[in-house]
Amino acid sequence: MDLLAGFTWPEIAIALAITFAGAFVRGVAGFGMAIILVPVLALALTPVEAVLVTNAVALLVGLSEAPRLLRDAERSAVAISVLVAIATAPGLALLAITPAPMARMLIALVAISAFFAILRSGRAAAPPGPATTVFTGLSSGLLTGFAGMPGPPVVPYYVGRAVPRTTAKASMLLIFTVAALAGLASGAALGVMHWRLALLGLLLFPAVLLGNALGNAASARIGDTAWRGFVALVLAASALAALVKLLQG
Known part of the structure; x- marks a missing residue:
């Protein structure tokens, strides 16, 4: 298995299991795959490799849903996506x-920040102003590059407002698809995107499709209140897991 050189079978098995779980959460909540996948992959791979592999699977699943996302997303998602693309390479x-230990610590702190950001968000009906939109896009792009996690700024922007669940999910997922593409393009430009990372992403893709499909089916059977509660639960669990890793490290 020369094509898999550099990856052990235990690493691949763990990645498949975590990818399935992350994709299921993505299907239900509209986000969460990167928050779950990057910290775990970063234990077996370098942080840069973990981010790029996550970007690869996120792009593949996003492209498979592109028509629906473009139809249902809020117009603000396009502006945020452009800003994400600009800011990803610097991240x-x-x-x-x-240094890898510091990067792993910072990635864990990003997961914690997502939980507190959603707790502080309100439920305003009106969209945020231009300054908030610009900050959301640029910070999401920086986090896409640095942690493979565009979600912490984006989730409160949509979930914290009184917008339909379908609009919130489609808007977030459209942004995350663009973020994944920007992350891979930036990795290639910087010379850190290698063929074996793309191969691992393709290997994980069936688990993403299955987990995402089951998550979408589960999401269709719950109401908005339960969905928002699940979003908060996912963020809380991610924050707790990240905190445990910090205390153990």
Whole structure:
């Protein structure tokens, strides 16, 4: 299995299991795959590799849903996506020069920040102003490059507002698809995107499709209140897991 050189079978098995779980959460909540997948992959791979593999599977599943996402997303998602694409390369460049232990700690802190961000968000009906939108896009791009996690700024932007669940999910997932593409393009430009990472992403893709499909089916059977509660639960669990890793490290 020369094509898998550099990856052990235990690493691949763990990645498949975590990818399935992360994709299921993505299907239900509209986010969460990167928050779950990157910290775990970063234990077996380098942080840069973990981010790029996550971007690969996120792009593949996002492209499979592109028509629906473009139809249902809020117009603000397009503006945020452009800003994400601009800011991703600087974030990845910063990750590439950050020592691995520090990068893992910062990635864990990103997961914790997502939980507190959603707790502080309100339920306003009106969309945020231009300044908030610009900050959301740029910070999401930086986090895409550095942690493979565009979600912490984006989730409160949509979930914290009184918008339909279908609109919130489609808007977030459209942004995350663009973020994944920007992350891979930035990795290639910086010379850190290698063929074996793309291969691992393709290997994980069936688990993503299955987990995402089951998550979407589960999401269709719950109401908005239960969905928002699940979103908060996912963020809380991610924050707790990240905190445990910090205390153990």
